[in-house]
Amino acid sequence: xxxxxxxxxxxxxxxxxxxxxxxxxxxxxxxxxxxxxxxxxxxxxxxxxxxxxxxxxxxxxxxxxxxxxxxxxxxxxxxxxxxxxxxxxxxxxxxxxxxxxxxxxxxxxxxxxxxxxxxxxxxxxxxxxxxxxxxxxxxxxxxxxxxxxxxxxxxxxxxxxxxxxxxxxxxxxxxxxxxxxxxxxxxxxxxxxxxxxxxxxxxxxxxxxxxxxxxxxxxxxxxxxxxxxxxxxxxxxxxxxxxxxxxxxxxxxxxxxxxxxxxxxxxxxxxxxxxxxxxxxxxxxxxxxxxxxxxxxxxxxxxxxxxxxxxxxxxxxxxxxxxxxxxxxxxxxxxxxxxxxxxxxxxxxxxxxxxxxxxxxxxxxxxxxxxxxxxxxxxxxxxxxxxxxxxxxxxxxxxxxxxxxxxxxxxxxxxxxxxxxxxxxxxxxxxxxxxxxxxxxxxxxxxxxxxxxxxxxxxxxxxxxxxxxxxxxxxxxxxxxxxxxxxxxxxxxxxxxxxxxxxxxxxxxxxxxxxxxxxxxxxxxxxxxxxxxxxxxxxxxxxxxx
Numbered sequence: 001x002x003x004x005x006x007x008x009x010x011x012x013x014x015x016x017x018x019x020x021x022x023x024x025x026x027x028x029x030x031x032x033x034x035x036x037x038x039x040x041x042x043x044x045x046x047x048x049x050x051x052x053x054x055x056x057x058x059x060x061x062x063x064x065x066x067x068x069x070x071x072x073x074x075x076x077x078x079x080x081x082x083x084x085x086x087x088x089x090x091x092x093x094x095x096x097x098x099x100x101x102x103x104x105x106x107x108x109x110x111x112x113x114x115x116x117x118x119x120x121x122x123x124x125x126x127x128x129x130x131x132x133x134x135x136x137x138x139x140x141x142x143x144x145x146x147x148x149x150x151x152x153x154x155x156x157x158x159x160x161x162x163x164x165x166x167x168x169x170x171x172x173x174x175x176x177x178x179x180x181x182x183x184x185x186x187x188x189x190x191x192x193x194x195x196x197x198x199x200x201x202x203x204x205x206x207x208x209x210x211x212x213x214x215x216x217x218x219x220x221x222x223x224x225x226x227x228x229x230x231x232x233x234x235x236x237x238x239x240x241x242x243x244x245x246x247x248x249x250x251x252x253x254x255x256x257x258x259x260x261x262x263x264x265x266x267x268x269x270x271x272x273x274x275x276x277x278x279x280x281x282x283x284x285x286x287x288x289x290x291x292x293x294x295x296x297x298x299x300x301x302x303x304x305x306x307x308x309x310x311x312x313x314x315x316x317x318x319x320x321x322x323x324x325x326x327x328x329x330x331x332x333x334x335x336x337x338x339x340x341x342x343x344x345x346x347x348x349x350x351x352x353x354x355x356x357x358x359x360x361x362x363x364x365x366x367x368x369x370x371x372x373x374x375x376x377x378x379x380x381x382x383x384x385x386x387x388x389x390x391x392x393x394x395x396x397x398x399x400x401x402x403x404x405x406x407x408x409x410x411x412x413x414x415x416x417x418x419x420x421x422x423x424x425x426x427x428x429x430x431x432x433x434x435x436x437x438x439x440x441x442x443x444x445x446x447x448x449x450x451x452x453x454x455x456x457x458x459x460x461x462x463x464x465x466x467x468x469x470x471x472x473x474x475x476x477x478x479x480x481x482x483x484x485x486x487x488x489x490x491x492x493x494x495x496x497x498x499x500x501x502x503x504x505x506x507x508x509x510x511x512x513x514x515x516x517x518x519x520x521x522x523x524x525x526x527x528x529x530x531x532x533x534x535x536x537x538x539x540x541x542x543x544x545x546x
Contacts, residue, residue: 002365002393003027006127006140008110008337011039013370013382014146015091016069018100020386021144023477024394029138031129033109037095040150041087047176052150052331054084056179057203061195061224061284063231065489067377069094070384070468071479076492080231081224107131113143113366114339123363142365142393144386145335148378149371154332160191162306163325169309171325174200180207186323188212189311191303193219197328198285204326205296212311212319216302218277220261223286231493232284234465237376239447242431242466265289271299282375333371342366350412354437356385359405364392376430380468384434387477388441396476397441431466443475460486 003026007017010032021028034051036042044053060067060082064074072094078086095101108131116124116139127138153173157164163171174196184207190197193215201213226232245253258275267273270292273280291297300319304312311325312318335343342358349355349371356367367389370382391397399405438444450458450473461470469486472479 001395002123002141004029004140004142005390005393006031006110006113006125006138006143007146008113008143009039009146009148010037010104010106011041011146011148011370012091012379013148013386014039014144015095015100016379016383017144017146017369017386017390018103019069019094019098020383020390020477021393022098022100022103023387024390024396026390026393028103029140030104031108031110031127032104032106035106037101037104038088038091039148041084041091043084043088045178047178052175055174055177055200056084058084058199060087062233062377063224063493065467065493066231066233066237066465067379068468070380070472071477071481072097073469073485073489073492076495079496080493105129105131110337111135112339113145113337113342115342120362123365125365142367144367144369144389145338146369146382147333147335149333149373150331152332152334153327154330155327156329160303160306166308167306167322167325169323169325171327174326174328175331177326180204183208183324185209187319187321188324188326189214189300189303189319189322190326190328192328192330193217193283194281194328194330195283195285196330198283198288200326200328201297202285202287202291205291211291211297212300212322213297214300214303214311214313218273218280220258220267220273220280220282221264221285221288222261222282223264224284225286233376234467234489234493237430237466238464239431239462239466242429243462245429335368351409353399353405353409354385354388354440355433356389357399357405359402359409364399372433373427374430374433375427376434376466377468381430381434381437383468384437384441384471387443387471388437391441391476434466434471438471441475443471443473443477445470445473454483457483457486465489 005021005026005028007014007021007028007030010030014030014032015037018028018030034042040052040054042053043056044051063080064078064082065080068074068090074090078090108129110127111130112128114126116122116126118124123141125140125143127140127143129136129138153175155173177200180203183204186208187210188204188208189212190201190204191214193213197213197215198221201211205211222232224232226235255275261267261273262275268275270289288297292299300313300317302314304314306312306325309322310318310320311322335346342361345351345358345360346368349368351358352368352371353359355372356369357364358366367385369385369389370378372378372381372385374381388397392399435444445461447458447462450461464486467486467489469479469482469489472482
């Protein structure tokens with residue numbers, strides 16, 4: 001039986017893991033190498049420490065209701081999309097409310113995590129830490145690694161001939177970017193069009209002489225502000241939409257999505273994406289289309305090579321007098337503290353059962369928390385992982401036999417003939433994955449049961465946003481405030497906007513809105529009840545979706 005648990009890292013995943021351990025009666029000890037909680041959300045001006053943190057101007061791209069801890073909503077007066085300072089403030093409130101800080105050892109680095117000699121029978125780990133130059137060895141019954149996937153910059157210089165041999169300008173990874181000061185008046189090339197690449201291109205366009213944005217993939221750009229001004233993820237990430245995605249052919253759902261994306265602006269006209277693209281990404285950025293339209297950001301194809309002061313692109317064009325190349329090429333995970341015999345088994349998160357456990361271990365006492373990329377908030381997925389894992393450690397939940405876990409992992413392995421130079425999109429559907437882990441933990445809500453016992457709540461869950469509170473309605477860790485949190489989530493969304501109240505008689509249409517929902521529910525519920533979708537232990541396919 002697991003009792004003492006080591007937790008590596010005090011970011012969002014680490015805080016959730018501490019709290020989940022306490023909920024299960026376990027004894028957590030969290031080792032955090034910095035002097036504060038928050039992980040990447042703890043902003044620092046310094047780039048010398050090698051610590052990864054957000055840039056100064058960052059704003060969350062998931063809304064507060066969709067990215068909070070499941071039993072601790074954000075304050076209602078917080079805006080829907082948050083700067084890093086408010087995210088960190090929320091973490092401090094969470095830690096204080098559940099008395100988590102006493103379990104964290106700050107300025108303590110985990111140097112190594114190794115199996116004890118009797119691991120095959122005990123499942124215990126020896127954790128070597130260092131605090132102020134003093135090393136100490138500890139024995140733990142289990143370890144939860146909460147270092148996340150923003151660990152080591154991915155800087156593929158070999159894919160850009162001349163960048164480190166010929167190019168005379170400056171180049172850096174986005175890890176080293178904090179604000180625009182050093183880029184004023186310069187010609188900047190941003191490589192990579194993920195959320196970071198888009199954000200930095202827009203921000204730099206206000207001070208740089210010119211900004212070029214290079215991409216090799218089709219990219220659809222969406223806004224945080226959706227229909228009628230509501231947060232995009234609250235409108236789109238619903239069980240109803242998820243059900244339709246599962247029910248309809250993927251070609252049809254993609255066609256519907258592309259039409260929706262193009263209703264804002266025609267992406268093909270901007271050189272961003274085509275409806276014929278089979279491999280694409282989605283980023284959140286309200287300002288990028290205007291920057292492209294106004295010419296303050298110029299979109300370019302993949303870089304072919306660099307010369308002394310120029311960038312040559314695959315379409316044969318070139319841009320001269322480039323001062324700075326900013327690589328927004330993401331991160332790669334690394335767990336240098338893990339014993340080599342363990343670390344070598346982790347190629348990517350698909351090597352892990354449910355993206356958490358190494359099935360090869362004799363005892364399932366090592367869990368990787370937060371090494372997952374979702375179409376929604378990773379924080380919510382990490383908390384669900386921590387709830388399931390601590391339930392296993394405490395003996396309430398059970399893992400399947402090793403052979404079944406290995407079979408599951410092998411199914412997730414990529415084809416052998418894939419292009420090794422091409423980074424893969426490992427994002428999974430937020431609802432599919434979270435539901436899958438919730439089913440394992442016995443906390444996935446049943447819409448059918450709720451429809452019979454609490455129709456109002458059932459409709460809010462099925463047609464409304466899939467907020468984290470849904471996973472606190474049943475099972476271990478059930479929260480008495482979950483129902484109220486779900487039914488008042490739109491009020492908390494609108495509250496910070498009520499700084500100037502105007503008379504709007506359209507509110508009277510809310511009854512008509514509910515009537516429409518009831519009609520739709522009657523049409524779709526028949527198919528819904530007959531499908532496997534309603535079974536608590538099953539989930540639709542793990543496809544990427546909006």
